[in-house]
Amino acid sequence: MSVKAIFAIILTAVFINNYVLQQFLGICPFLGVSKKFDSALGMSIAVIFVMLLATVVTYPIQHFVLDQNGLGYMQTIVFILVIAALVQLVEIVLKKHIPGLHASLGVYLPLITTNCAVLGVCIANVDNYIDAATFGAGYVQALANAFGSGVGFLMAMLLFSGIRARIEDNDAPPAFKGMPITLISAAILSVAFFGFAGVIENIFG
């Protein structure tokens, strides 16, 4: 597993397969928490954290428990269960030992426990990188993809919070005020991201 391949996975996850803007997962926090830059940043950091953590746990579960028993079809329910329990656990540990981090992430952690983007990353990792024979290589790739997806979410959130700050001060026609103009600008941002398609293949290919 070369560093170059890991880098390619991360960049692909950030720009080309961006979870919010290309795969349309995690739209709820994308529209709900992107009004202010600070909360968008806090939410995104929590998402990176949870995506990594969820992959750390769900990938071995799929590899060692579900696949061994022929239970691959149970992944959705098992993953949701495990991720929800894990985030609760992490929250308790943070509250006790790192109150500062808990204060800054605290509100956002429970919000994203069973978010579709988090589940989507776990399932995509399992679908794309799992290899029945070996464990290590696929695990590293999955972690890289989870990190990249989180960073992609962060980028989409920060870009969009900037756009929304501008929209707030604009005189939109009454029919477009509020959510409609927000959705339209999200669509334009998403179209802009199609421009990245093919870039990674040409750099690393």
Place this chain on the structure above:
Amino acid sequence: MSPIITAVVVVAGIGVVCAVLLSVASKLMAVQVDERIPKVRECLPGANCGGCGYPGCDGYAAAIVEDESTPINLCAPGGPATAEAIGQVLGREVGAIVKQSAFVHCRGDCGVTGRKDDFQGEKTCAAAKLLFSGDKKCAYGCLGYGDCERACPEDAIHVVDTLARVDPDRCIACGICVRTCPQHIISIRAESTPVVVKCSNHYKGKNVVTEKCTAGCFGCSVCSIKCPEKAITMVDDLPVIDPEKCVGCQTCVKVCPAKCILPRKPLA
């Protein structure tokens, strides 16, 4: 074993492991919350205005209980009654309550300055500010589209003749207008402050300033030279008064050629 039983056993097993982990963790790592915090919180008005400098009433209540040195008289909306109630809960003396209110550091109404261009956008200060620092002739002054007026929870600030004016009797010193104003020309001041600088422009030179606003400070620094207590320093061509040193002699009010330094309250 039939696949159904395997599935049930595996999922139930994972569930049990998670449940055990969670319940053990919640017992081992339980965080004790001081019971005085909710009591103090009940004394506060719950406006969550942030005027005390803490994030909302919950934040202030936690700060009071956890840190003994936190003053208990910071709640402006609650006033003396709230401070007294908190003092009873904690058994602490209430200090003197300083009445504060918002103050607009600008005199640029339509009589002394004007608009340099015809702004057609959304009629808010924030929108106007995006285009060349606003459409007023002075780039530092009050834009007069009333963002503060709309933000004020107490209806205490109003735009009259394109200049925001505060009604000190209604103002609860919550600081929402201070944070809202895109020009950053509003501040919270104690009403006992002797003198205030009622201008925010950083231009220098009489001709430069009067072109934009006939009531503006032109950075002559006479006030800082004449002040007997050396309480005034010029920062970016604008006087800054050190409240610790100021004795309220009103010398600066008398010498200011632009009449930009004024008594906080009109002299009797």
